[in-house]
Amino acid sequence: MNQQHPQKKTTIYDLAELAGTSASAVSAVLNGNWKKRRISSQLAEKITRIAEEQGYAVNMQASLLRREKSRIIGMIVPKYDNRYFGSIVETFEIMARERGLFPIITCTLRDPDLEVEAARTMLSYQVEWLISTGATDPDRITDICLAAGTRSLNLDLPGTKATSIISDNFAGARELTKRTLTNLKRKTGGMSPLLFIGGRGSDHNTAERIRGFRMAHQDLGVPIEEHHILACGYAPEKAAQALNMMATAEGSVPRGMFVNSTISLEGVMRWIQSSAQFVGAPPIIGCFDWDPFVALLGHDIEMAQQDVSGMLKAAFDVVEKDGGDRRLIEIPPIFA
Amino acid sequence: MNQQHPQKKTTIYDLAELAGTSASAVSAVLNGNWKKRRISSQLAEKITRIAEEQGYAVNMQASLLRREKSRIIGMIVPKYDNRYFGSIVETFEIMARERGLFPIITCTLRDPDLEVEAARTMLSYQVEWLISTGATDPDRITDICLAAGTRSLNLDLPGTKATSIISDNFAGARELTKRTLTNLKRKTGGMSPLLFIGGRGSDHNTAERIRGFRMAHQDLGVPIEEHHILACGYAPEKAAQALNMMATAEGSVPRGMFVNSTISLEGVMRWIQSSAQFVGAPPIIGCFDWDPFVALLGHDIEMAQQDVSGMLKAAFDVVEKDGGDRRLIEIPPIFA
DNA sequence: TTGAAAGCGCTAACAA
DNA sequence: TTGTTAGCGCTTTCAA
Numbered sequence: 001m002n003q004q005h006p007q008k009k010t011t012i013y014d015l016a017e018l019a020g021t022s023a024s025a026v027s028a029v030l031n032g033n034w035k036k037r038r039i040s041s042q043l044a045e046k047i048t049r050i051a052e053e054q055g056y057a058v059n060m061q062a063s064l065l066r067r068e069k070s071r072i073i074g075m076i077v078p079k080y081d082n083r084y085f086g087s088i089v090e091t092f093e094i095m096a097r098e099r100g101l102f103p104i105i106t107c108t109l110r111d112p113d114l115e116v117e118a119a120r121t122m123l124s125y126q127v128e129w130l131i132s133t134g135a136t137d138p139d140r141i142t143d144i145c146l147a148a149g150t151r152s153l154n155l156d157l158p159g160t161k162a163t164s165i166i167s168d169n170f171a172g173a174r175e176l177t178k179r180t181l182t183n184l185k186r187k188t189g190g191m192s193p194l195l196f197i198g199g200r201g202s203d204h205n206t207a208e209r210i211r212g213f214r215m216a217h218q219d220l221g222v223p224i225e226e227h228h229i230l231a232c233g234y235a236p237e238k239a240a241q242a243l244n245m246m247a248t249a250e251g252s253v254p255r256g257m258f259v260n261s262t263i264s265l266e267g268v269m270r271w272i273q274s275s276a277q278f279v280g281a282p283p284i285i286g287c288f289d290w291d292p293f294v295a296l297l298g299h300d301i302e303m304a305q306q307d308v309s310g311m312l313k314a315a316f317d318v319v320e321k322d323g324g325d326r327r328l329i330e331i332p333p334i335f336a
Numbered sequence: 337m338n339q340q341h342p343q344k345k346t347t348i349y350d351l352a353e354l355a356g357t358s359a360s361a362v363s364a365v366l367n368g369n370w371k372k373r374r375i376s377s378q379l380a381e382k383i384t385r386i387a388e389e390q391g392y393a394v395n396m397q398a399s400l401l402r403r404e405k406s407r408i409i410g411m412i413v414p415k416y417d418n419r420y421f422g423s424i425v426e427t428f429e430i431m432a433r434e435r436g437l438f439p440i441i442t443c444t445l446r447d448p449d450l451e452v453e454a455a456r457t458m459l460s461y462q463v464e465w466l467i468s469t470g471a472t473d474p475d476r477i478t479d480i481c482l483a484a485g486t487r488s489l490n491l492d493l494p495g496t497k498a499t500s501i502i503s504d505n506f507a508g509a510r511e512l513t514k515r516t517l518t519n520l521k522r523k524t525g526g527m528s529p530l531l532f533i534g535g536r537g538s539d540h541n542t543a544e545r546i547r548g549f550r551m552a553h554q555d556l557g558v559p560i561e562e563h564h565i566l567a568c569g570y571a572p573e574k575a576a577q578a579l580n581m582m583a584t585a586e587g588s589v590p591r592g593m594f595v596n597s598t599i600s601l602e603g604v605m606r607w608i609q610s611s612a613q614f615v616g617a618p619p620i621i622g623c624f625d626w627d628p629f630v631a632l633l634g635h636d637i638e639m640a641q642q643d644v645s646g647m648l649k650a651a652f653d654v655v656e657k658d659g660g661d662r663r664l665i666e667i668p669p670i671f672a
Numbered sequence: 673t674t675g676a677a678a679g680c681g682c683t684a685a686c687a688a
Numbered sequence: 689t690t691g692t693t694a695g696c697g698c699t700t701t702c703a704a
Binding site for chain 1 (some may be wrong): 342345391393394396397398399401405415416417418419422423425426429430438439440441442443445457459460461462480482483485598602605606609627628629630632633634653
Binding site (some may be wrong): 345347348349359360363364367394397399400401402403511618 | 696697698700704
């Protein structure tokens with residue numbers, strides 16, 4: 001990475017010289033506040049033209065150093081290569097830009113140490129807000145931000161020390177379970193308890209979804225099989241492995257399933273294809289998450305789509321209102 | 337976004353005062369080059385401890401302003417919410433960090449103006465390299481970078497003014513077409529020309545893939561239907577609409593198809609489901625792109641997976657070797 | 673082994 | 689209406 005053309009970049013001093021004026025005039029013009037500085041429109045025009053000609057680009061480092069507010073907003077996110085998080089970051093960027101904020105995003109691979117490191121890096125860049133998405137330890141990050149006087153906010157997974165915006169996991173899971181049980185009845189004539197698979201028992205979302213799962217069973221008068229609740233982690237392999245163990249231990253796996261994310265669904269589908277259990281009697285699935293190809297290609301798969309733009313709208317509301325309180329905002333997922 | 341705690345952040349001067357030493361000593365210690373400055377390890381330790389206690393975080397803006405090299409590397413990318421680009425950005429971040437570079441990424445929604453604006457913003461942040469991924473006008477971006485003395489590189493779609501790293505579209509499409517024609521023969525007993533759908537006729541990748549598509553037909557002695565080559569754009573709706581028009585005009589659509597991306601595949605699948613044409617005789621598809629759920633749930637869909645990590649490895653090779661020449665590097669896609 | 677001081681490019685208060 | 693100037697927090701050279 002040796003600078004091949006160590007070419008000095010044009011500065012406002014260069015422009016000032018070319019325009020026969022001062023750096024401060026150039027700065028004012030280029031920042032768009034030349035009317036309040038009452039600079040003549042001719043000078044303004046001249047400066048703008050010269051800047052254009054020179055291909056001038058402001059040095060953000062210098063500008064930010066001098067300014068008191070960075071207008072940078074940071075987000076950390078566990079993964080990119082997934083439709084849910086992908087659309088979160090995409091929407092985040094768009095909304096940030098609409099509000100004149102500069103978004104910076106880092107992906108932390110669900111690694112707690114990386115999360116902390118990423119948070120510190122964001123602070124070094126003087127972010128005004130940090131949004132922790134799906135963080136393994138949100139409160140840790142809030143503490144780090146608090147110590148630096150930076151505000152933060154949790155998305156997707158809640159923490160106790162900052163406002164959290166999450167899906168309404170309980171109500172969503174209850175509805176999804178109800179729908180899946182109903183689908184099962186339609187296909188098989190009866191309702192038997194579903195298998196719950198995927199997610200971490202220790203995380204809030206999974207716990208709430210399990211609660212909704214139980215409640216829906218109760219609503220419909222279906223008993224629960226306690227040993228059929230498998231919070232085995234999110235990774236596809238974990239889900240496949242859990243199904244495999246159950247199949248070996250019990251000889252079969254329930255036909256109706258509640259799958260806790262598309263990530264887990266990947267493992268579930270893989271296992272289903274490799275096992276011979278479901279030939280002629282395909283599983284009836286409810287998935288708490290959405291993917292277009294599953295929606296298109298998956299038969300008998302009901303999906304709860306988390307309302308990404310609703311969640312981010314809520315997040316930016318908090319940012320703009322400068323919400324200093326700690327609230328838990330729950331956004332209902334969307335059913336097709 | 338009013339700073340609620342306008343809390344002055346701790347600087348190296350604060351630390352220096354607390355440690356009873358100078359700012360320059362603090363700086364040296366915190367940068368890890370205190371051995372070459374021959375600072376006593378006691379002092380170093382003391383400074384480190386105090387910095388820790390104070391939750392000190394360097395101000396990157398100030399640091400970067402003073403340094404000559406930013407070690408920031410930028411990437412612009414058309415979309416996030418797609419497995420291909422998702423894994424590109426994820427891999428990019430990981431590889432950048434491994435090399436001690438700070439990655440900043442922006443998504444430009446295939447909007448040429450946004451691409452230019454994003455490029456300028458990246459230059460403002462003093463990126464040392466800019467990687468334009470799937471840009472609509474890569475040469476424009478290269479020009480902007482050149483003018484600022486910043487190096488750039490094209491990924492996924494090539495340009496003529498900077499090194500470009502892309503999939504081997506011709507060979508990949510030829511192989512994919514061959515496989516799809518063979519699948520068609522296996523299912524139907526014969527080979528009839530495939531439909532080509534998706535992508536922009538004006539982009540290099542689509543042109544090369546059409547060339548490979550033609551060549552494979554020729555290899556296998558299958559004629560080409562010229563009016564069955566539909567470079568109708570990438571968006572799902574475009575593909576669905578193109579199929580619709582063809583079905584209305586010709587009464588049917590070929591059973592064998594070459595689909596130019598998973599994005600287009602979304603539209604193709606949607607149309608197939610809504611049309612009655614393929615009941616009992618499902619289409620035989622080859623898709624130039626990969627998605628895990630399509631691989632799992634799609635029947636008779638062959639996929640060419642672009643070698644994301646191979647492409648990025650090549651990109652970072654160029655960055656590290658500081659390759660100033662313009663080359664076209666083609667990476668073969670992967671078949672299951 | 674350590675400190676003083678200059679200056680990176682910019683913004684904003686103050687002078688003119 | 690415009691220019692001068694003092695830093696923003698840091699790195700780095702030079703002097704001690």
